[in-house]
Amino acid sequence: MDRQHRHDLKHDKFVDEIGVLSSKARANQRLLLTLAGAAIALAAIIYGIYFFRSNREANAQQALATAIETFDAPIGDAPAGQTAPTGPRFKTEPERTAAAEKQFRAVQAQFSGTDAADIAGLYLARIAMNRGDVAMARRELQEFVDDHEDHILVGTARYSLFQLRLENGEAAQVATEVQQELNEAEPVLPGDALLALLAQAYEVQGNREKSLEAYRRIATEFPESPYAIDAQRRIGTA
Numbered sequence: 001m002d003r004q005h006r007h008d009l010k011h012d013k014f015v016d017e018i019g020v021l022s023s024k025a026r027a028n029q030r031l032l033l034t035l036a037g038a039a040i041a042l043a044a045i046i047y048g049i050y051f052f053r054s055n056r057e058a059n060a061q062q063a064l065a066t067a068i069e070t071f072d073a074p075i076g077d078a079p080a081g082q083t084a085p086t087g088p089r090f091k092t093e094p095e096r097t098a099a100a101e102k103q104f105r106a107v108q109a110q111f112s113g114t115d116a117a118d119i120a121g122l123y124l125a126r127i128a129m130n131r132g133d134v135a136m137a138r139r140e141l142q143e144f145v146d147d148h149e150d151h152i153l154v155g156t157a158r159y160s161l162f163q164l165r166l167e168n169g170e171a172a173q174v175a176t177e178v179q180q181e182l183n184e185a186e187p188v189l190p191g192d193a194l195l196a197l198l199a200q201a202y203e204v205q206g207n208r209e210k211s212l213e214a215y216r217r218i219a220t221e222f223p224e225s226p227y228a229i230d231a232q233r234r235i236g237t238a
Contacts, residue, residue: 060111064120067103101127118148122157134168158188162197166204175201192218192225
């Protein structure tokens with residue numbers, strides 16, 4: 001084999017190897033482009049979901065704010081000589097309550113799964129409590145407690161649920177449950193709130209001595225508690 005032939009063979013082998021490498025490079029390039037395209041598409045989907053949820057929550061919060069404004073709206077005509085504030089105004093409380101309830105239910109229906117819808121449920125529970133609809137109020141409160149263990153308002157919901165049960169003739173059972181919670185390392189409510197409930201439960205049952213004992217514990221153990229003033233008043237009038 002002469003020198004030129006060997007050179008041609010080496011050249012052909014070199015060309016073949018370059019061709020293979022080029023083919024692999026093109027294949028890898030297509031793969032990288034495919035992966036890059038998929039990553040971009042996934043990012044777009046994620047952003048779209050995030051934007052949709054953020055926009056939906058913002059709309060839900062706006063609807064909730066409108067409902068709360070209705071719930072707190074003034075009743076009757078503005079005092080003479082005063083400029084009526086902007087915002088809704090109603091002639092009677094039932095009219096205001098009906099309008100607010102309709103708006104809170106719309107928040108729940110249109111924006112289910114949002115924080116605004118959850119808070120709307122708490123307002124609906126309050127409306128139900130005010131008109132004596134114990135079953136509805138209890139259902140709304142219990143659903144919130146069951147579904148939102150870590151929500152900032154779950155303590156408020158639990159407290160309201162205990163109070164609702166007190167008013168519904170379950171004082172003895174509430175007293176037992178609250179006393180058990182007081183003995184837990186991590187109770188479902190702060191100690192002062194539980195003692196306030198315990199005092200109410202004993203008071204409803206007519207057990208004045210145990211009720212005063214619970215109030216004394218509030219005044220002694222939780223002097224800075226918002227329940228302390230009422231506790232001191234009740235102790236002072238004992």
